Every structure is written in structure tokens, then in C-alpha cells.
Amino acid sequence: MDVTMESIITEAMDSLYCNNAYSRSLLRDAMNNTNDSLDYYKALQTYSLTYFVNDQIDSTRHFAEKLSLTRTSRCQTSKSTNSSPHHTIQ
Secondary structure (H helix, E strand, O other): OOOOHHHHHHHHHHOOOOOHHHHHHHHHHHHHHOOOHHHHHHHHHHHHHHHHHOOOHHHHHHHHHHHHHHHHHHHHOOOOOOOOOOOOOO
8 A cells, every 4th residue: 555645644644743753653644654855745744733832942943954855955956867866864
């Protein structure tokens, strides 16, 4: 069975306030196992939200900056070849 990133993000959002560690784990696994850069960054955006919910603003800021830099570099290199879209999140 092929699970979509949207369904993983929905499940993570459903558990965001009641089981934040599960949400992070689910999103971390999804990011580490996807080859689609858009799916990766959708999951990373939600992953950063898990830190915001736990009032871990420094971590939230780190991921927001990563997303912002990625958006900027994607605009500048929109015609580049496909390479690995991400680094492993631990």
C-alpha cells in the first residue's frame, strides 16, 4: 500500500497536541524516506510546527530559515538537474 505524504501529514497534525513525539517521528521517517522534494518540504514545514507547539522557538526558527533558504535557492536554480532534495533529519 502506497501512503501519500498528505495522509502522513494529516495523521501527524491529528496527533500534534496529544502526542507530539509521535508526530515528529512520523514526519521524520517520511522525510527520510521520500525522494520528492515537494513532499519533503511539506513534511519539514509540519515538522517545524511540532517545535512551535512545544514552545521550542529556536528550533522552529531553524527549520523556518531552512525552508526560506530552500525557497530562495529553488527560485534561483529552477532549471538545475534533480539531485537529492534533503539531508537526513535526526
